Amino acid sequence: MKTRSSLWITITGCCGLFLSTMIFFGCKIQSGNTIAAMNDSTKSFTAIVTSAKYADNLTRVEYKGRSVYNQYCRVCHGEDGDGKGFNAYNLKNSFGVEPADFTDSTFMVNHTMENIMNVVAKGGKRMNKSQYMPPWGETLNREEIENVVAYIKVFSRLKALGDLSK
Amino acid sequence: MMRPGSLKIVFTRVLLASLQFVVVFFINGCDERWKTYQEQYYEISSAKNSSIKIVSQVKERVIRNADLKISDKCVTCHLGVTDTLMIGEKVPFKKHPGKYLGLHPPETYGCTVCHRGQGDSVREEIAHGDGTRDAVLKGDLIELSCYVCHREKILEGSPVVSRGKQLLLDKNCVGCHLIDGLSPIKRTGPTLKSIGSKVRRKWLFKWLKNPKDCLPNATMPRFELLDEHADALAAYLMTFKDVDIESAKEVSVGDSKEGGNLARLVRCISCHPFNGTGGHLAPDLGKIGNKVNKKWLAAMLKDHRRFQPESTMPQFNLSDGDVKNLVAWLAEEFTDYEIAESEMQDSTKEKSDSLSIDIGRRIYKELRCSNCHDLRGNDDWLELGPVLTKTVNKKVDKIDFGNSTIPRTLPDYIFEKIRRPKVFATKTNLMKMPSYDISDEDAKDMTLALLSFASTKMDTGKYVVAQKETTPFEPQGEAGKLVEKYKCFSCHAIKGRGYNLAYDLSLEGSRLTRDWLYDYLMLSYSIRPILVERMPVFRFKSEEAKVLTEYIMEKLVSSDLNNSVVNGATSEMIARGKTLFDEKGCMACHIVGEKGGYVGPSFTIGIPIGNKLQAGWVYAWLKNPQAIKPDVLEPNYGFSDEDAKALTTYLMSLKKR
Numbered sequence: 001m002k003t004r005s006s007l008w009i010t011i012t013g014c015c016g017l018f019l020s021t022m023i024f025f026g027c028k029i030q031s032g033n034t035i036a037a038m039n040d041s042t043k044s045f046t047a048i049v050t051s052a053k054y055a056d057n058l059t060r061v062e063y064k065g066r067s068v069y070n071q072y073c074r075v076c077h078g079e080d081g082d083g084k085g086f087n088a089y090n091l092k093n094s095f096g097v098e099p100a101d102f103t104d105s106t107f108m109v110n111h112t113m114e115n116i117m118n119v120v121a122k123g124g125k126r127m128n129k130s131q132y133m134p135p136w137g138e139t140l141n142r143e144e145i146e147n148v149v150a151y152i153k154v155f156s157r158l159k160a161l162g163d164l165s166k
Numbered sequence: 167m168m169r170p171g172s173l174k175i176v177f178t179r180v181l182l183a184s185l186q187f188v189v190v191f192f193i194n195g196c197d198e199r200w201k202t203y204q205e206q207y208y209e210i211s212s213a214k215n216s217s218i219k220i221v222s223q224v225k226e227r228v229i230r231n232a233d234l235k236i237s238d239k240c241v242t243c244h245l246g247v248t249d250t251l252m253i254g255e256k257v258p259f260k261k262h263p264g265k266y267l268g269l270h271p272p273e274t275y276g277c278t279v280c281h282r283g284q285g286d287s288v289r290e291e292i293a294h295g296d297g298t299r300d301a302v303l304k305g306d307l308i309e310l311s312c313y314v315c316h317r318e319k320i321l322e323g324s325p326v327v328s329r330g331k332q333l334l335l336d337k338n339c340v341g342c343h344l345i346d347g348l349s350p351i352k353r354t355g356p357t358l359k360s361i362g363s364k365v366r367r368k369w370l371f372k373w374l375k376n377p378k379d380c381l382p383n384a385t386m387p388r389f390e391l392l393d394e395h396a397d398a399l400a401a402y403l404m405t406f407k408d409v410d411i412e413s414a415k416e417v418s419v420g421d422s423k424e425g426g427n428l429a430r431l432v433r434c435i436s437c438h439p440f441n442g443t444g445g446h447l448a449p450d451l452g453k454i455g456n457k458v459n460k461k462w463l464a465a466m467l468k469d470h471r472r473f474q475p476e477s478t479m480p481q482f483n484l485s486d487g488d489v490k491n492l493v494a495w496l497a498e499e500f501t502d503y504e505i506a507e508s509e510m511q512d513s514t515k516e517k518s519d520s521l522s523i524d525i526g527r528r529i530y531k532e533l534r535c536s537n538c539h540d541l542r543g544n545d546d547w548l549e550l551g552p553v554l555t556k557t558v559n560k561k562v563d564k565i566d567f568g569n570s571t572i573p574r575t576l577p578d579y580i581f582e583k584i585r586r587p588k589v590f591a592t593k594t595n596l597m598k599m600p601s602y603d604i605s606d607e608d609a610k611d612m613t614l615a616l617l618s619f620a621s622t623k624m625d626t627g628k629y630v631v632a633q634k635e636t637t638p639f640e641p642q643g644e645a646g647k648l649v650e651k652y653k654c655f656s657c658h659a660i661k662g663r664g665y666n667l668a669y670d671l672s673l674e675g676s677r678l679t680r681d682w683l684y685d686y687l688m689l690s691y692s693i694r695p696i697l698v699e700r701m702p703v704f705r706f707k708s709e710e711a712k713v714l715t716e717y718i719m720e721k722l723v724s725s726d727l728n729n730s731v732v733n734g735a736t737s738e739m740i741a742r743g744k745t746l747f748d749e750k751g752c753m754a755c756h757i758v759g760e761k762g763g764y765v766g767p768s769f770t771i772g773i774p775i776g777n778k779l780q781a782g783w784v785y786a787w788l789k790n791p792q793a794i795k796p797d798v799l800e801p802n803y804g805f806s807d808e809d810a811k812a813l814t815t816y817l818m819s820l821k822k823r
Contacts, residue, residue: 008175044573045581048610050305072799075696075765076754086696087763091754094761125751132754132763138802139792142253143263 058154065151068144072136073152077102081155097130102155116149197289200226200242207245207259214251226288229276234629238276238285240293247272266323275629280311306614313618315630317347330615333608337385341537342551342599347619355386355538356474360408364462364473367516368509370400378603380457381450382442386538387600390588395529401518402526406541408473410465417460417493425495428488433702437479440500445699447656447667448479455501456509463493478656483705534598551599558620568592580616584609639663645717652704660722667699670795675723677783680715682773687711693767727782735815743816746809755800758820765799769820776821785814 058066070079078085081102091097101107119127123135136145204224227245229238245259246252252261262272270280278285283302287293295301303311309324320328331348334340338354361370369380374396377384391399429435434451435444441452454463467489470477484492530536536545558576565579568590572578582589585606587599604612639661641649649655655664660671674683688711690701706714747753755765762768769775775784786793788810791800805813 008179045575045577045610045613046573048581048606049307049577049614071797072801075799076763087755087765090763094753094763123751125749131749131751134751134754134801135803136801138804146254 059150061147061150062154064144065147065149068140068148069151072140073148081152091132095130095132097132099133102152103159105156105160108153108156113149113153116152117145120145120149199290200288203243203258204245210255210259211246211249211251229273231274231276234275234279236276236278236285238278239288240277240281240283240285241272242288243290244277247277264323269323279314280308282311306610309614310618310620314622319347319349324618326611327615327618330611330613331618333612334615337602337604337612338538339554339612342534344550344553344555345616345619346553346555353538353540357476357540357543358403359406359541359543360411360462360473362404362407363411363459364408365457366459367400367404368512369457370403371396371516374399380453383446383450387602389533389600391529395525397517398522398525399529400526401516401522402524402530404518405523408462408465411459411461414461414465417464418490420487420490420492420494422491422494422498425488425491425493426499428492429495431703432482432705433700436699436702447699451496452500453502453505455497455499456505460493460497463496464489467492478653480652480656480702480704482702483707533600554616555619555621558616566590566595568595577613577617581609581613584612636662641717641721643717644713645721648710648714657699657701666797668701671718671722673722673724673727673783673794675719675721676727676780678718679778679780680719682778683718684711684715685773687714691772695764727780727786729780729782731785731811732781732815732818735819739812739815740819743812743814743819746813747816750803769817774820774822776818779817781814781818784817785810788813 069077074085076085076087076091076099077083078088078099083099083101085099088099091099115127119129119133120140121135121137123131123137124133125131126135140148201224226239227241229241230236241247243258246255247260247262248267249261252259255261266280276285277283281302282295282300284293284295284300293302306326309327312321312324313327319331322328334345334348336354339345340348340352341354365373373380373386374389374391375393376388377386378388437445437447439445439450439452441450466473467482467484468486469481470479471481530541531548534548535541536548537550539545558580560576562574562576562579565574565576567574567579569592570582570589572582572589583599584602584604587597587601591597640646640663641660654660654671657668658664658671659666678686687704687706688708690703692700694700747758753762755763757764757768758770767775787800788803788805789807790802791798792802
């Protein structure tokens with residue numbers, strides 16, 4: 001009689017274990033399917049609104065950086081980052097200074113993220129470059145500088161892609 | 167019959183089964199990653215903070231607030247949210263971006279009030295709840311959380327929703343739909359009471375078929391009318407004529423060249439683009455010759471508010487000769503002769519009989535044209551479309567998706583309805599809403615804006631500080647009349663009213679000298695060549711310029727700006743200012759002498775800075791330019807008081823005697 005009851009206990013225990021495991025993993029599989037369904041419909045509102053890619057295939061950080069760039073940097077460094085902005089002509093004529101060309105990949109490779117961030121924050125003079133690059137450290141906060149440097153890096157990437165397609 | 171032992175056995179079995187369930191749950195739920203995160207965080211923190219050795223216990227952290235019904239353990243892993251040392255670190259150590267936490271300290275508000283998710287778990291998958299209803303909000307969706315508590319129209323912290331709300335107003339969605347919380351309905355289309363005298367019928371027909379064919383950035387949507395319906399509507403609209411224009415004699419031929427010179431002088435292009443080039447405040451005039459009658463154009467240039475009382479265009483002082491020349495220039499230079507020729511060959515019949523007019527009248531009513539346009543001066547609003555603040559609270563099963571294949575969710579429905587309203591049309595329900603050709607980006611923002619109106623049950627009374635309402639600034643007296651006549655607020659802002667296209671005039675009396683201001687009003691020359699939208703030359707009468715100058719110098723001043731900063735200027739100070747000026751590379755943007763960049767105003771060409779600006783303002787500007795003009799390009803150099811004083815002294819010494 002005693003053996004029979006312990007057998008019963010073991011059987012029920014096993015069933016309980018099996019069931020609870022099933023229930024638990026069942027829930028997991030269920031939620032996994034929902035994610036897959038959401039990703040499938042790329043055109044859905046949720047997909048567009050939560051997408052990590054922004055206009056022109058930029059990341060969120062680069063996209064934010066673009067508006068800072070267009071506001072403060074574009075006038076000299078140019079809309080396409082080629083160093084030929086509206087004011088570049090005057091700088092060359094008056095002082096013989098040319099704004100940096102961000103599409104030049106060799107130039108960009110030689111400058112680390114940290115290095116460019118320093119030039120943006122402290123200005124050209126303190127980084128042994130031209131004094132006509134002003135310091136932005138008091139105007140932009142660290143986050144904005146990070147964003148704008150991320151965007152500056154995009155130009156050489158785009159150029160490289162353009163060269164490849166030729 | 168049940169033996170006494172069997173109850174015991176059943177009890178044991180149940181106990182064991184539930185115990186096993188708990189064990190399994192524990193093994194599954196046991197995720198110790200948060201401990202690793204905490205150890206890593208203390209390592210990074212100690213490395214960055216060499217002076218203080220951080221000794222912290224590894225433990226679960228929780229924020230509780232019974233009012234907001236939160237119990238958030240998020241900070242167990244996201245340790246650096248308020249730590250300025252953690253700027254630029256990786257998730258989950260990173261500092262929270264923006265000013266949000268300054269206004270909503272996490273000790274009080276926790277995280278899930280905005281981010282959602284399941285705050286009572288430290289296991290990542292459960293806490294973030296991916297794919298479930300309680301998932302952490304991703305991307306721009308997070309902005310919807312602001313509107314759970316805040317009911318303001320525009321919130322600085324939610325740029326996407328604010329932009330969406332502005333779009334809802336610009337596209338005049340509120341013309342047909344009530345949206346509680348957005349400003350009352352206002353007609354955005356022009357008054358049509360003299361349309362029959364204004365435009366050519368061929369143009370009107372083309373416009374009604376698709377406004378974007380005539381004007382690429384037209385605001386009016388496309389109603390997808392059949393040819394005969396568009397023609398009938400045109401016939402009806404052409405019956406609204408202006409008696410004065412009809413009875414006036416033809417405009418005598420003017421000098422087109424003179425007209426062109428005048429147009430360049432008063433800078434029409436600052437607001438009106440010509441075939442895509444120019445400002446963006448007003449309609450493109452590139453094909454105006456194909457559109458309007460010369461008689462109407464002349465009458466409009468003389469007094470445009472007779473036709474459009476709400477117009478933001480300034481009233482220019484034009485003589486009859488000026489008007490004649492401008493009309494000649496516009497008609498000659500800006501007529502597309504290819505279009506004119508194809509119109510000549512066009513053999514479509516234009517019907518103007520009473521039946522067509524009657525059909526036109528019915529179409530006008532059916533399409534709810536009067537919700538955007540005024541035809542008789544006091545038209546009634548017709549029956550409106552659905553109240554959108556109710557729509558966003560609808561249950562999904564109450565929405566008619568028609569035959570479309572989009573996902574069955576409310577946000578998807580709104581999104582698609584904005585982008586392509588006709589998608590939901592069926593044989594029985596044709597859908598009245600016209601097509602606006604709204605881009606995905608705009609539609610997304612507008613959808614979010616609408617979703618932000620969904621009602622919430624959260625009671626946050628004591629946590630929300632309502633924004634103060636201010637009465638708009640209203641200039642009084644003669645100057646007030648002139649501000650209205652020349653529509654200064656169309657470009658300039660004063661004390662929070664108006665647009666930010668041009669300089670904010672709130673401090674103008676403390677910034678400029680009286681002489682310079684008067685001369686500039688009399689002849690507004692180009693100060694910043696980089697701008698497209700420059701001040702038109704209004705050709706003020708000298709009394710008018712005097713009144714405006716007096717008003718600005720008297721009323722738009724601040725006592726904080728004190729010109730005495732340059733008192734006792736010595737030649738050493740000027741020399742020091744000059745050295746600073748050269749060292750800091752100011753000339754990258756400003757011209758002095760013959761050298762310099764041309765981003766900011768030149769300091770010596772024309773009127774030198776010493777004759778133009780006041781020292782107190784220059785000093786305050788140098789200390790912090792963004793405090794005066796938030797979006798200005800000039801960097802803040804963080805000058806000390808002494809340096810700023812020396813520079814001000816130097817700049818004020820650049821003067822014509």
